[in-house]
Amino acid sequence: MAGQTVLKRKIAAIFAADIAGYSRLVAEDEEETLRRLEAYREVVDDFIARAGGRIFNTAGDAVLAEFPSAVEAVRCAIDIQESLRTRNMAFPPSRQMSYRIGITIGDVVERDGDLLGDGVNIASRLEGLADVGGICISRTVHEQVANKLSVQFADMGAREVKNIPTPVHAFRVAMRREDGTYAPPQDQKVAKPGGARRLISAVAAVVAMMVAAGVGTALYLDHRDPPAAQRDAAKSAAEALARLSAAPAKQSPQSPAAASPSPAAATAAVEPSTSPQPAGSPSSAAAPEKFAPEAVPFVTERTRIALARDYVPAQDYKAFATTINGINAYVSGQPSEEAAKAAALEQCRQRVESVNGPRKCDLYAVGDSVVYPHSKPPLPPQPWVRHDPSTERAFSVAEMPLAHDAGKARLEANYKPGRRSKAIALGPNGQFFFGVGADLVEDVVRRNLEACGAQAGTACMIVALDDTFVVPVPTVMKATGFFHAASHSAIAVDAREEVARRLDASPSGWNAIAVGTGGHPGYGLNGDREETAIGGALADCSTRDNDCRVIAIGPFTVEGN
Known part of the structure; x- marks a missing residue:
């Protein structure tokens, strides 16, 4: 009949997310909260799209999405929580913005692109059972993912939830704490007296590698000075993983090629240069830093997530090498520490050569300890980009401040036609780094500031974002x-x-x-x-x-x- 709405019934993995305490955050600072919500939603939407999901409804801070695969839905949820946890570290606890996420598999009805039914309702109720910054899944999802993802789950038993006639059997996913350690999922008191309490060990083979530096991302250098620095690291993620499981998962030795990101995952192109690698002073700390993925400089958020998933739980002997451009490689399961170091450096060098890059590979970590020989890249205070319509204007290579003619020629050839997201970080003596084709704006901003700061020996500033000058650039x-x-x-x-x-x-x-x-x-x-x-x-x-x-x-x- 003409004009009649077509209803389509199907089975789908339903993802529901909501920000904890959102009303309080808005009441305290509405403008700042709305700006951050927009930035966080860009992250959420990007991960959902890349995992094959589809957002079918949003309301305020809530997001509802469907996935064809429960594995991809849970993997996407973990990626989102890991990425946003890192971003929240820049804010005090009272101003952190964290999602709760619930996931189930259910029968739903599609109407004009929207989804309705018990599957949507149950996912929303599971979201309410999740910890702040955590993930809660139904038993049907747990059955699909338990042996496919190297994370652990806590059985919460059958839970009575609002407007659902039968109890929902729920599981909590183990998430990393702010200090980099893993929070062991604890059983909770369940609504149903006979609910089982058990910790399920689900550490499996290494998860398929996430693209490490964002395909299409490129970092370019105009010219550079000394030094670079050792990152402050949080608690050892490896020690935390051991607390999650009484016995570590057994892994077979991996070849360097199998354990390392592909060349395309590091950088798509590097500006040729014969300038030396920064010669920062070796660390004088008595005890080595503990490796923490979120503290690794120069690499993308996706690389950090991959390191947390694959490198941190891997058994010795293992090593991780990187350049200031973010080209990197890591290996695990090697026969000795020396073999691991040599393999990581060799894989990193091969990737540098594959993109005709001049950068020197340095060991960043051996085992669970940071061994990076340079100092911490100096960064400016946050916010790194402050938008002001009264001073922003279209980017012009001719008006690029402090740059020499050769540098401007590189910007004309590579930055101007480059794909978004892209940014230029400028040092006080005219040295600059720029990146193009990044997945996330925050990623390209941070990485360019780190690389520029490492070479300039002082904090740089972001002068251009995409095709706009974001600082007042004088022309008179x-x-x-x-x-x-x-x-x-x-x-x-x-x-x-x-x-x-x-x-x-x-x-x-x-x-x-x-x-x-x-x-x-x-x-x-x-x-x-x-x-x-x-x-x-x-x-x-x-x-x-x-x-x-x-x-x-x-x-x-x-x-x-």
């Missing part, structure tokens, strides 16, 4: 370096602190600083244009000093063109 005057009020010799010593304070209090719009012969500053703050800020700074300076000149615009020191 010429940028000559980074502006630091506390150390700028043209400003009177007793005025530097005030300059820094007033700039910190003016994070938006165009800001300019002028000084006269006596070092007394003049301010042009929150201007709608570069010219407005310049004129305001000169006018203000002239009221308290002579021969005033502009020394800073936005984050840059400047001079006349």
